[in-house]
Amino acid sequence: MGRLLIRRILLGIVVTWVVSMMIFAATELLPGDVCHAVLGQGATEKSLESCRERLQLNQPMHTRYLQWLGRLATGELGTSLANDLQISDQIGARAWNTVRLAALTALIAVPLAVLLGLIAAIRADSSVDRGISIGTLCFISVPEFFTGVLLVYILAVQLRWMPAVANYRDLTRGDFLEVIEALALPIATLTFAVLAHMTRMTRTAVLNVMSSPYIEQAILKGASRSRVIIRHALPNAVAPIVNVIALNLAYLVSGVVVVEAIFRIPGLGTLMVESVIYRDIPTVQAIGMLFCVTYVGFNLIADVMAIIANPRLRHPR
Amino acid sequence: MSAASQAPSETDLKTRFTPSLIIGLVIVGFWLLVALFGPALAPHLESDIVTDMSYAPAGEVGLLGSDYLGRDVFSRLLYGARMTMGLALLVTLLSFSLGVILGFIAAISGRWIDGLMSRINDALMAFPSIILALIVMSALGTSLMIMIVTVAIIDSTRVFRLSRALAMDISVMDFVDVARSRGESLWWITVREILPNTLAPLAAEFGIRFTFAILFISALSFLGLGVQPPAADWGVMVKENLQGLLFGSAAALMPAAAVASLTVGVNLIVDWFLRRMGGDVSQELMN
Numbered sequence: 001m002g003r004l005l006i007r008r009i010l011l012g013i014v015v016t017w018v019v020s021m022m023i024f025a026a027t028e029l030l031p032g033d034v035c036h037a038v039l040g041q042g043a044t045e046k047s048l049e050s051c052r053e054r055l056q057l058n059q060p061m062h063t064r065y066l067q068w069l070g071r072l073a074t075g076e077l078g079t080s081l082a083n084d085l086q087i088s089d090q091i092g093a094r095a096w097n098t099v100r101l102a103a104l105t106a107l108i109a110v111p112l113a114v115l116l117g118l119i120a121a122i123r124a125d126s127s128v129d130r131g132i133s134i135g136t137l138c139f140i141s142v143p144e145f146f147t148g149v150l151l152v153y154i155l156a157v158q159l160r161w162m163p164a165v166a167n168y169r170d171l172t173r174g175d176f177l178e179v180i181e182a183l184a185l186p187i188a189t190l191t192f193a194v195l196a197h198m199t200r201m202t203r204t205a206v207l208n209v210m211s212s213p214y215i216e217q218a219i220l221k222g223a224s225r226s227r228v229i230i231r232h233a234l235p236n237a238v239a240p241i242v243n244v245i246a247l248n249l250a251y252l253v254s255g256v257v258v259v260e261a262i263f264r265i266p267g268l269g270t271l272m273v274e275s276v277i278y279r280d281i282p283t284v285q286a287i288g289m290l291f292c293v294t295y296v297g298f299n300l301i302a303d304v305m306a307i308i309a310n311p312r313l314r315h316p317r
Numbered sequence: 318m319s320a321a322s323q324a325p326s327e328t329d330l331k332t333r334f335t336p337s338l339i340i341g342l343v344i345v346g347f348w349l350l351v352a353l354f355g356p357a358l359a360p361h362l363e364s365d366i367v368t369d370m371s372y373a374p375a376g377e378v379g380l381l382g383s384d385y386l387g388r389d390v391f392s393r394l395l396y397g398a399r400m401t402m403g404l405a406l407l408v409t410l411l412s413f414s415l416g417v418i419l420g421f422i423a424a425i426s427g428r429w430i431d432g433l434m435s436r437i438n439d440a441l442m443a444f445p446s447i448i449l450a451l452i453v454m455s456a457l458g459t460s461l462m463i464m465i466v467t468v469a470i471i472d473s474t475r476v477f478r479l480s481r482a483l484a485m486d487i488s489v490m491d492f493v494d495v496a497r498s499r500g501e502s503l504w505w506i507t508v509r510e511i512l513p514n515t516l517a518p519l520a521a522e523f524g525i526r527f528t529f530a531i532l533f534i535s536a537l538s539f540l541g542l543g544v545q546p547p548a549a550d551w552g553v554m555v556k557e558n559l560q561g562l563l564f565g566s567a568a569a570l571m572p573a574a575a576v577a578s579l580t581v582g583v584n585l586i587v588d589w590f591l592r593r594m595g596g597d598v599s600q601e602l603m604n
Contacts, residue, residue: 018440026456134337141584142577143532145539145555149562149573157565254445258536262559272448273540276455284455291448299443 004307012300019292020072023285024065054078072289081280090271091286098260098267101183102252105190110245113195117202117241118234122226124207132203136196144255148189148262155185186263193255194248205240209233239309246302250295341585348579352402355395363396363549365389372558372566384558384568394571396549401576404465404544405530411469412530413523416476421507423477424484435481441474450537459542468533472526479522483515490514517594524587528580535576551576 035051057064071077077087120132139147155161162184209215210233218232219225257269264270268287275283356363366387373383380391423434441449453467487493488511496506537543538552546553554572561568 015440015443019443022440022444023452026452137584137588138581141528141580143535143539143573143580145536145552146573146577149555149559149569152562153567153570157562250445254447257447257451258539261540272451273542276451276459276542279455279458281455284452288448288452292444295445295448296443 001307005304008300008303008307012296015296016293019296020069020289021065023288023292024068026285027281028061051081068285072286077286078282080275080283081278087283087286090283091268091290094267094271097265098256098269100179101186101190101259101265101267102249102256104180104183105187105194105252106249108187109191109195109198109248112191113198113245113248114202114241116195116199118206118229120199120203121206121210121233122229124203129203132199136199139192139196140200144189144193144258145262147192148185148259151185151188152262186259186265189262190252190255190259193259194251197251198244198248201244202237202241205237205244206233208240209236212236239306242305242309243302246298246305250298250302253291253295253298335589337585338589341582341589344578344582345586348398348402348575348582351395351398353399355398359389359392359395361389361392363388363393364547365392372561372564372568375567381571382566382568384554385561390554390568390571393549393554394551394575397551397554397572398575400544400549401531401535401551402579404534404550405527408465408469408472408530408534409523409527411465412472412526413476415469416473417480417519419473420477420480421484421511423481424488424511425503425507431481434477438474438477441471442478446471446533447536450533451542454542461544464534464537464543468530468537472529472533475529476522476526480515480519483518484511487511487514521587521590521594524583524590528583528587531576531580531583 035048035057059067075088077091079085080087080090116132120129123129162181206229210229215228215232218228223231256267257273259265260267260269261273268290272284272287272291274280275287368383368387370377370383371385371387373387375382375390381394382390384390384393419434423431426434444452449471450464450467454463457463457467484507488506493506493510496510501509534543535550535552535555538550539556541556544550544553546557551572555569555576558566558569558572562570
């Protein structure tokens with residue numbers, strides 16, 4: 001198992017390195033250079049020159065790549081092209097909103113999904129199972145902005161239970177209840193986006209284990225179906241379930257971009273979209289790198305957990 | 318989709334036409350008709366301003382009210398059907414041909430070419446799709462053309478992985494060995510032996526990729542990076558009317574519901590199809 005783990009972790013490092021090169025190289029795809037593209041046709045020679053100076057375009061590519069990596073590591077990312085603010089300050093000011101949204105969503109979605117998946121597995125092929133199956137299929141299919149807009153329309157506009165648009169900027173120091181009230185709809189939207197897949201995979205994982213001989217033995221000795229599932233099947237289904245959970249946490253990275261846009265939450269997702277519109281490439285690269293490292297990291301965790309939780313790999317012959 | 322009609326005959330009759338399949342077919346058929354004939358039947362042009370009242374409620378102006386500029390939501394929804402579905406179909410056709418061709422080439426090529434292509438594919442798949450699209454669009458700009466190509470390439474990585482795996486499985490079968498020892502060319506083997514045997518899973522994949530393309534394109538348009546106003550696209554319509562929710566207008570809800578119903582419809586069909594092949598649509602969809 002140790003060798004397998006080390007191999008997987010090394011692979012994760014290689015992937016991160018390749019991803020960082022690709023993000024850096026994205027700007028080199030341009031026919032001219034970044035400054036030409038960003039400043040447009042009307043750019044004067046002088047402004048082009050100062051832009052190139054700022055991005056150090058006169059140096060060879062590999063030098064700039066290494067410098068960029070160094071700046072990423074130290075957090076000194078320089079100033080944004082759109083305004084003269086420090087990129088790391090902007091990221092720092094918004095990161096908490098994004099992390100909080102994703103973390104609260106995970107706290108709600110993960111237990112709920114495992115519970116629903118277990119219910120579907122215990123009552124497999126019943127009407128409850130069928131209902132969960134159709135419901136989750138629908139939620140997998142619909143876009144986040146549909147769930148978000150629908151929730152706002154029903155809960156905030158029609159029923160007036162909560163504010164349609166909260167003032168997220170004031171929430172950095174707000175007390176816990178205020179935060180929850182303001183973030184309730186974004187969290188609910190994001191939860192629906194990841195819940196369905198986790199539920200389905202939990203059900204599949206448990207049912208896969210259910211078809212093995214030792215489960216048949218447990219059934220034959222007279223254990224009830226819920227006891228068979230919780231005592232005998234669940235421990236062996238942990239590996240695939242943990243895997244799905246980590247993969248879905250990785251998926252939160254994409255979901256968060258759209259959900260922040262729906263509710264106008266000043267987080268990293270909205271900052272990245274704004275930066276794409278203004279073609280503020282250094283900021284896009286920095287946030288893109290953050291999101292990608294998170295994504296690769298969760299995928300790595302998913303595989304590592306699967307290796308650790310798999311009894312066959314834990315005790316090799 | 319043509320996939321739904323070519324069912325194997327040996328499966329039992331009960332699973333032939335489930336209610337969910339019929340619902341899916343009705344929804345998708347409805348939107349196909351709207352995309353084809355909707356714009357001809359629309360009472361107004363997509364950019365016509367029909368009233369000076371923003372967010373007029375449904376019934377008062379037109380069938381579904383007016384949007385933030387006083388345009389007819391109903392007409393824009395009809396135009397949007399053609400735009401959104403047409404773009405998604407274009408992207409899917411592009412990504413599909415790219416993915417299948419490259420996947421088959423990788424599968425029948427030697428270790429080096431296959432290894433190289435697969436590693437490049439892995440690198441592209443290591444990104445969350447939407448983040449990769451954002452990075453590319455920040456570098457190359459946000460035109461419709463760039464969006465189509467970007468989404469198609471990102472999407473094709475999933476098709477590549479599937480078609481390579483399928484072709485690998487088939488290419489070790491006895492009948493392929495027989496064809497090879499008969500002296501058939503690689504092209505012949507690919508087209509006459511491998512392709513026909515991968516058609517069913519590829520057909521299901523086409524449906525999944527189509528849903529993915531709709532969701533991806535409308536999400537980008539919603540973020541302001543895809544189709545640009547005043548063109549009517551469902552994602553754009555959600556974005557521009559989002560403020561209206563505060564005034565109780567459902568102008569943003571209609572196009573969002575249109576996207577949702579279409580993708581649910583396609584997935585109901587794909588789910589039925591995959592169940593017959595013993596798969597599960599949700600496992601495919603997250604990729």
